[in-house]
Amino acid sequence: MKEVRYFYVPNAANTNELPTEEATHAVRVLRLKSGDEIYLMDGEGTFFQAEVTLASQKHCLYNIKKAIPQEKTWNSKIHLAIAPTKDIGRIEWLVEKVTEVGFDEISFLNCKFSERKSLRSDRIERIVVSAMKQSRKPWKPIVNELINFDDFINKDFKGAKYICHCYNEIEKIDFFNSINLQTTENITVLIGPEGDFSIDEVRKALANGYQSVTLGNSRLRTETAGLAAVMMANLSRRI
Amino acid sequence: MKEVRYFYVPNAANTNELPTEEATHAVRVLRLKSGDEIYLMDGEGTFFQAEVTLASQKHCLYNIKKAIPQEKTWNSKIHLAIAPTKDIGRIEWLVEKVTEVGFDEISFLNCKFSERKSLRSDRIERIVVSAMKQSRKPWKPIVNELINFDDFINKDFKGAKYICHCYNEIEKIDFFNSINLQTTENITVLIGPEGDFSIDEVRKALANGYQSVTLGNSRLRTETAGLAAVMMANLSRRI
Numbered sequence: 001m002k003e004v005r006y007f008y009v010p011n012a013a014n015t016n017e018l019p020t021e022e023a024t025h026a027v028r029v030l031r032l033k034s035g036d037e038i039y040l041m042d043g044e045g046t047f048f049q050a051e052v053t054l055a056s057q058k059h060c061l062y063n064i065k066k067a068i069p070q071e072k073t074w075n076s077k078i079h080l081a082i083a084p085t086k087d088i089g090r091i092e093w094l095v096e097k098v099t100e101v102g103f104d105e106i107s108f109l110n111c112k113f114s115e116r117k118s119l120r121s122d123r124i125e126r127i128v129v130s131a132m133k134q135s136r137k138p139w140k141p142i143v144n145e146l147i148n149f150d151d152f153i154n155k156d157f158k159g160a161k162y163i164c165h166c167y168n169e170i171e172k173i174d175f176f177n178s179i180n181l182q183t184t185e186n187i188t189v190l191i192g193p194e195g196d197f198s199i200d201e202v203r204k205a206l207a208n209g210y211q212s213v214t215l216g217n218s219r220l221r222t223e224t225a226g227l228a229a230v231m232m233a234n235l236s237r238r239i
Numbered sequence: 240m241k242e243v244r245y246f247y248v249p250n251a252a253n254t255n256e257l258p259t260e261e262a263t264h265a266v267r268v269l270r271l272k273s274g275d276e277i278y279l280m281d282g283e284g285t286f287f288q289a290e291v292t293l294a295s296q297k298h299c300l301y302n303i304k305k306a307i308p309q310e311k312t313w314n315s316k317i318h319l320a321i322a323p324t325k326d327i328g329r330i331e332w333l334v335e336k337v338t339e340v341g342f343d344e345i346s347f348l349n350c351k352f353s354e355r356k357s358l359r360s361d362r363i364e365r366i367v368v369s370a371m372k373q374s375r376k377p378w379k380p381i382v383n384e385l386i387n388f389d390d391f392i393n394k395d396f397k398g399a400k401y402i403c404h405c406y407n408e409i410e411k412i413d414f415f416n417s418i419n420l421q422t423t424e425n426i427t428v429l430i431g432p433e434g435d436f437s438i439d440e441v442r443k444a445l446a447n448g449y450q451s452v453t454l455g456n457s458r459l460r461t462e463t464a465g466l467a468a469v470m471m472a473n474l475s476r477r478i
Contacts, residue, residue: 073455073456073457093332097463097466100457100458100459100460100463101457101459101463101467102457134458134460135457135458135459135460136458137457137458176474216312216473216474216477217312217477217478218312218339218340218341218374218376218473219339219373219374219375219376220339220340220374221339221373221374224336224339224340227336227466228340228470231467231470232474234455234457235415235455235471235474238455238456239456
């Protein structure tokens with residue numbers, strides 16, 4: 001069975017050429033030639049069956065044969081905002097996994113106790129695109145640059161907003177129960193760094209309309225908490 | 240704040256010495272001395288507050304001060320049986336994550352399409368113990384050796400048994416819905432290799448009382464499917 005080749009092409013229907021990085025992969029690595037069949041994903045929910053019309057050293061042109069729109073499998077906008085871990089491998093792993101499971105947007109928070117203060121979002125983008133292809137998901141999650149915690153919580157997000165933390169002195173409700181009781185389309189959930197949010201950060205978030213939540217009784221690492229939150233949100237909004 | 244040191248000591252209440260590997264870590268790496276406070280976890284649900292009474296090059300003796308039994312946070316026995324991935328790092332990652340989330344037993348399946356036919360279970364054991372400490376879980380999941388698929392499904396497990404697969408020609412029910420509708424304590428769930436189970440393997444499992452299930456509409460890698468299954472099982476049996 002011939003393997004199906006997927007390429008990420010933003011606005012695929014209105015262009016006829018693979019972006020540079022995808023073209024290089026198509027021509028130099030996969031050695032595709034004129035006449036070969038490829039599949040495009042536009043990042044907005046549509047696959048396109050296409051045929052290579054020209055493959056040169058630097059360019060790969062295509063002709064679309066058929067648009068194949070996909071039904072989204074969860075009816076919400078899941079936005080994960082998380083403090084990157086000291087070990088960047090753990091965050092990269094998280095990004096791969098949440099893309100496989102299905103979510104919509106990721107932000108990276110610079111918090112008081114953050115052990116990592118910078119992040120290469122181009123690397124994160126690449127992991128997202130790779131996981132989209134691997135899991136055959138034509139929706140591209142939005143990847144945002146690192147942002148200061150205060151700036152993030154001052155933004156005006158629609159829908160339900162949650163902050164996960166471990167402080168016993170601040171009352172918490174259960175995240176999964178809460179999202180199951182609601183029907184709001186937009187879910188924003190904040191996960192802190194290895195040393196948790198500061199208690200001031202939690203209080204500021206609550207003052208900005210975030211709900212104080214727990215993911216359960218297990219003590220989870222940052223990246224595991226991020227994945228658990230996305231899995232729960234996706235599970236509660238499955239179509 | 241002084242960091243609390245955890246050690247895994249099977250049958251901790253009936254002995255007074257750390258196992259060799261733990262003793263080496265305590266004495267040579269952490270440089271603990273007589274009089275230092277340590278915490279033990281017995282793998283069966285109890286923490287023990289203890290004091291080091293002797294720390295030599297090869298031995299670390301302790302005296303238990305207090306037993307602190309823990310309540311289990313999920314009321315089921317979750318048994319994950321999974322085909323190890325070609326890239327062993329992915330399975331090691333899975334083992335860390337399912338231990339953090341909370342489960343009871345893991346088996347490794349040698350399937351028709353398995354890309355990996357061997358596994359060092361001592362390495363898996365070490366990852367389990369490390370994740371138990373990190374997530375402060377005093378229950379040790381059981382780690383079984385690699386077993387042939389046929390031998391596994393011929394075993395007589397109690398409770399509900401499930402096989403996850405991707406064959407459209409075999410009817411599937413939803414795993415999460417199914418476990419939520421049941422009250423059985425024991426849940427056994429099978430996850431196949433990168434190339435899925437063979438259709439014969441799926442049919443054999445069904446003939447042996449396994450239910451044919453899907454984890455949802457997302458196309459998940461083997462290790463992501465394993466974690467998703469455990470997260471769903473844990474979520475449906477939270478206390």
